[in-house]
Amino acid sequence: xxxxxxVVLLSRWQFGLTAMYHFIFVPLTLGLSALIAIMxxxxxxxxxxxxxxxxxxxxxxxxxxxxxxxxxxxxMEFQFGTNWAYFSQxxxxxxxxxxxxxxxxxxxxxxxxxxxxxxxxxxxPKLGHLIVTWLVAMGSSFSALWILVANGWMSYPTGAYFxxxxxxxxxxxxxxxxxxxxxQAKFVHTISAGYVTGAVFVLAVSAYFxxxxxxxxxxxxxxxxxxxxxxxSALSVVVLGDESGYLANSMQKMKxxxxxGMWKTEPAPAPLTLFGIxxxxxxxxxxxxxxxxxxxxxxxxxxxxPLLGINDLVAGNKERIWRGIKAYDALSHLQQxxxxxxxxxxxxxxxxxxxYGLLLKRYISDPRVATAxxxxxxxxxxxxxNIPILFWTFRIMVGCGFFFIFLFAIGFYLSTVRRLDRRxxxxxxxxxxxxxxxxxxxxxxxxxxxxxxxxxxGILPTFLGTSSLSPTNLTISLAGFxxxxxxxxxxxxxxxxxxxxxxxxxxxxxxDTT
Amino acid sequence: MIEYATLRIIWWALLGFLLIAFALxxxxxxxxxxxxxxxxxxxxxxxxxxxxxxxxxxxxxVWFILSGGVLFAAWPYLYAVAFSGFYFAMLLALLTLILRPxxxxxxxxxAHRRWRFTWDWILSVSGVVTALVFGVAVGNVIQGIPFYFDxxxxxxxxxxxxxxxxxxxxxxxxxxxxxxxxxxxxxLSLKTENDLQHRALRSARWAAGIVIILFLLAGVDIVYGxxxxxxxxxxxxxxxxxxxxxxxxxxxxxxxxxxxxxxxGWGAPLLGVIGALGVIILPRKLxxxxxxxxxVSIIGxxxxxxxxxxxxxxxxxxxxxxxxxxxxxxxxxxxxxxMLVGVIIFLPIIAIYTAWVYRILRGKITSxxxxxxxxxxx
Numbered sequence: 074x075x076x077x078x079x080v081v082l083l084s085r086w087q088f089g090l091t092a093m094y095h096f097i098f099v100p101l102t103l104g105l106s107a108l109i110a111i112m113x114x115x116x117x118x119x120x121x122x123x124x125x126x127x128x129x130x131x132x133x134x135x136x137x138x139x140x141x142x143x144x145x146x147x148x149m150e151f152q153f154g155t156n157w158a159y160f161s162q163x164x165x166x167x168x169x170x171x172x173x174x175x176x177x178x179x180x181x182x183x184x185x186x187x188x189x190x191x192x193x194x195x196x197x198p199k200l201g202h203l204i205v206t207w208l209v210a211m212g213s214s215f216s217a218l219w220i221l222v223a224n225g226w227m228s229y230p231t232g233a234y235f236x237x238x239x240x241x242x243x244x245x246x247x248x249x250x251x252x253x254x255x256x257q258a259k260f261v262h263t264i265s266a267g268y269v270t271g272a273v274f275v276l277a278v279s280a281y282f283x284x285x286x287x288x289x290x291x292x293x294x295x296x297x298x299x300x301x302x303x304x305x306s307a308l309s310v311v312v313l314g315d316e317s318g319y320l321a322n323s324m325q326k327m328k329x330x331x332x333x334g335m336w337k338t339e340p341a342p343a344p345l346t347l348f349g350i351x352x353x354x355x356x357x358x359x360x361x362x363x364x365x366x367x368x369x370x371x372x373x374x375x376x377x378x379p380l381l382g383i384n385d386l387v388a389g390n391k392e393r394i395w396r397g398i399k400a401y402d403a404l405s406h407l408q409q410x411x412x413x414x415x416x417x418x419x420x421x422x423x424x425x426x427x428x429y430g431l432l433l434k435r436y437i438s439d440p441r442v443a444t445a446x447x448x449x450x451x452x453x454x455x456x457x458x459n460i461p462i463l464f465w466t467f468r469i470m471v472g473c474g475f476f477f478i479f480l481f482a483i484g485f486y487l488s489t490v491r492r493l494d495r496r497x498x499x500x501x502x503x504x505x506x507x508x509x510x511x512x513x514x515x516x517x518x519x520x521x522x523x524x525x526x527x528x529x530x531g532i533l534p535t536f537l538g539t540s541s542l543s544p545t546n547l548t549i550s551l552a553g554f555x556x557x558x559x560x561x562x563x564x565x566x567x568x569x570x571x572x573x574x575x576x577x578x579x580x581x582x583x584x585d586t587t
Numbered sequence: 588m589i590e591y592a593t594l595r596i597i598w599w600a601l602l603g604f605l606l607i608a609f610a611l612x613x614x615x616x617x618x619x620x621x622x623x624x625x626x627x628x629x630x631x632x633x634x635x636x637x638x639x640x641x642x643x644x645x646x647x648x649v650w651f652i653l654s655g656g657v658l659f660a661a662w663p664y665l666y667a668v669a670f671s672g673f674y675f676a677m678l679l680a681l682l683t684l685i686l687r688p689x690x691x692x693x694x695x696x697x698a699h700r701r702w703r704f705t706w707d708w709i710l711s712v713s714g715v716v717t718a719l720v721f722g723v724a725v726g727n728v729i730q731g732i733p734f735y736f737d738x739x740x741x742x743x744x745x746x747x748x749x750x751x752x753x754x755x756x757x758x759x760x761x762x763x764x765x766x767x768x769x770x771x772x773x774x775l776s777l778k779t780e781n782d783l784q785h786r787a788l789r790s791a792r793w794a795a796g797i798v799i800i801l802f803l804l805a806g807v808d809i810v811y812g813x814x815x816x817x818x819x820x821x822x823x824x825x826x827x828x829x830x831x832x833x834x835x836x837x838x839x840x841x842x843x844x845x846x847x848x849x850x851x852g853w854g855a856p857l858l859g860v861i862g863a864l865g866v867i868i869l870p871r872k873l874x875x876x877x878x879x880x881x882x883v884s885i886i887g888x889x890x891x892x893x894x895x896x897x898x899x900x901x902x903x904x905x906x907x908x909x910x911x912x913x914x915x916x917x918x919x920x921x922x923x924x925x926m927l928v929g930v931i932i933f934l935p936i937i938a939i940y941t942a943w944v945y946r947i948l949r950g951k952i953t954s955x956x957x958x959x960x961x962x963x964x965x
Contacts, residue, residue: 136692137692137693137696140688140689140691140692140693141689143645143648143688144684144685144688144689145685146652147652147681147684147685148681148685150652150655150656150659151655151670151677151678151681153659153666153670154655154658154659154666154667154669154670154671154677155670155671155674155677155678156671158667158668158670158671158741158742159667159741159742161659161663161666161667161670162663162664162666162667162740162741162742165659165660165663165666165667165918166660166663166918166919166922167922168659169656169659169660169661169663169666169918169922170660170918170922170925170926172656172659172660173653173656173657173659173660173661173926173929174656174926174929175656176649176652176653176655176656176657177653177656177929177930177933177934177937178929178933180649180652180653181646181649181653181933181937181941182940184645184646184648184649185645185646185649185937185940185941185944186646186940186944187645187646188641188642188643188644188645188646188944188948189642189944189947189948191641191642191964192638192641192642192948192964193642193947193948196947196948197947236827236919238827238829239740239827239828239829239919240739240740240829241663241740243918243919243921243922244919244921244922244925245921247921247922247925408738540667540671540674540742541671541741541742541743541744542671542674546674546675549675550674550675550678553678553682557682557685561685561689564689564693568693568696568697571696571697572696
């Protein structure tokens with residue numbers, strides 16, 4: 074039975090929207106938890122009460138954000154099972170383990186100690202409370218590690234093999250899954266991006282106070298922490314982003330070709346396209362502004378190795394689909410008779426292309442009887458859709474990345490010469506507020522959409538991963554998510570603004586004795 | 588390396604352990620939330636109630652998140668079939684699980700009567716609905732749900748959302764609600780004083796009585812009314828996980844067979860009843876002990892379900908031969924072993940720091956405490 078295209082489309086929209094919504098809160102949790110831990114450390118070392126006030130105030134904003142991060146994270150965990158049942162079953166043996174370990178090692182730590190962070194000020198000695206804060210920060214970073222081990226595996230599925238008895242992927246070498254180079258690069262890139270988000274948040278809110286001449290000592294100190302921490306993180310984001318790009322070229326050539334709008338193979342070393350308008354119909358990118366050699370050097374770290382363009386990659390994939398059909402045929406024989414030695418040898422031989430054979434299931438339920446025309450269509454389906462959007466999201470992300478280095482470098486300079494009161498800088502800092510979110514959402518969109526049509530690169534096409542739900546079910550649930558999440562966002566933004574406006578001065582004025 | 592069959596039993600037991608840990612910890616959070624507008628009448632009383640679970644609910648909820656992760660990793664077939672099959676029920680549970688943290692966090696951030704009143708009811712309903720959905724889900728698992736696999740092992744669920752709410756499943760849902768109300772009421776009575784404490788304890792006792800009646804009623808139905816499942820041919824407990832290679836029969840009363848064979852198993856339902864009975868008869872001074880007994884009752888009730896179904900974990904009512912068993916629905920031996928190492932290392936650590944956090948936070952929540960921390964507490 075063919076999977077209905079509406080089900081695939083709706084499931085992808087639902088997952089994409091809920092994941093991007095979740096990732097509004099995650100980077101801020103990562104960044105603020107680290108910044109708060111740093112502030113509290115300074116409090117312990119100096120004994121100056123203002124650092125305690127900073128820890129508590131940023132902690133309060135952190136709390137408003139954290140609740141949403143946790144809540145929307147549960148959706149993600151549910152959704153693999155509810156909407157991607159076949160995916161869950163096909164790769165759960167590999168993909169599930171990091172998620173379970175995330176709960177055991179990271180989320181438990183974070184969630185258990187977060188209560189003490191808020192409620193333990195009077196019950197714990199200073200050092201005890203500081204340790205609690207660091208545990209929360211570590212928990213959230215560990216959490217990111219495990220999630221990215223799982224996510225990285227989808228881009229570069231190493232350490233696993235296809236078991237024809239159980240018709241799924243199973244772990245064969247967990248060390249490879251854990252120390253997956255793609256996952257490691259993604260992890261550092263992603264948490265650094267989270268730290269940048271937290272730093273820009275603190276910077277922008279502090280700039281808001283300074284522009285209104287409120288909480289001046291508080292805001293200046295917060296800014297100093299934000300620019301130093303932010304500068305280090307922003308540099309790390311860009312360097313590790315480059316590492317991700319290099320790795321992506323060795324594992325996911327199509328993704329690189331797509332985000333570069335590179336239709337034809339360029340002679341080595343390929344130029345880097347700064348600007349252009351990709352035209353997916355005519356297979357050209359118009360009005361290009363290029364920097365010669367740069368992409369080839371960045372992506373291959375050599376002067377000789379050529380970068381394959383989309384047209385050549387598709388031709389190569391067509392060959393893999395033909396081989397994939399043979400793998401599928403051998404698998405069908407083994408399902409009839411698991412002892413068929415000949416089929417076992419054939420499956421072994423063609424196994425690495427089985428996923429490519431499965432691409433045909435979009436058009437025909439039995440890939441073995443596919444026509445040459447269908448193979449051709451399937452080969453072209455390996456090009457991710459919306460190349461212009463991929464092209465631009467990538468450039469937005471990179472542009473923001475360089476902007477943050479520039480912003481924090483200026484801030485760092487101003488802070489060392491004690492001129493954080495420059496109004497032009499405060500205005501820039503305030504208006505930078507939304508940029509980290511623009512950057513991280515663009516980055517994730519590019520990373521995940523650029524992997525299409527695969528949910529697990531080369532192994533399982535996305536359309537096969539769905540649950541057997543009806544389009545009506547999905548329309549209802551998608552509409553429900555949009556309504557519910559919009560309502561939550563309104564409440565969250567309202568509270569954030571309320572407590573930012575109130576400020577640390579407002580909080581001490583009406584309320585707490587501590 | 589441990590034998591595959593043994594690993595499967597360990598992971599079956601671990602799943603049970605995690606679900607029980609969830610019911611024991613997050614159970615009282617749900618119970619307190621459910622009771623909120625009923626037993627706590629003034630704003631201060633309501634804030635006391637919320638703050639009694641304020642610092643711990645987040646950690647408690649991770650037992651559920653971890654159960655989900657373990658289900659995914661150790662029992663991928665079960666995770667795939669149950670979550671996609673119970674689609675709207677799962678989304679409903681999700682909705683309530685999201686509203687709860689948001690409610691705790693946001694309720695007291697604005698000092699407006701209607702704002703707080705609305706959140707109080709949202710919290711209460713979310714506590715009840717979460718418990719109801721989980722109970723109903725278990726009720727359906729016991730009866731078997733309509734699903735099958737095609738030759739690629741792609742699961743298809745053929746039932747409807749409304750059909751989930753059948754009489755037996757609703758009965759299980761009510762058992763679940765009364766369980767968390769009993770547990771939450773006792774917890775609240777331990778953490779509070781005066782009127783609020785008394786009202787909480789009274790609710791817990793009533794709930795305990797209902798637990799006993801409904802649990803026994805469900806038991807009678809299991810023996811005389813509900814169709815159970817059994818293997819009609821012996822199977823290799825160490826075989827590769829493929830749920831299409833076995834013969835399964837259906838029979839009313841089959842879920843009692845395990846107890847007949849191993850009479851020690853009767854201990855589980857017995858504890859379920861005795862624990863709840865203890866809650867009713869113990870005097871107020873022994874509330875702490877009563878809280879433990881309520882835990883014993885919950886352990887007994889959840890274990891009863893697991894033991895009576897073993898080795899089944901999710902029977903198919905329309906295609907019994909596609910039922911999921913401990914022996915054919917697990918992850919691979921290697922994956923189970925690796926995660927077991929993780930569990931052996933981290934579960935004790937989690938237990939230690941969780942116990943430490945509870946110790947730090949011990950003592951009652953008073954109105955004085957709420958008054959002097961207006962902005963920083965829930």
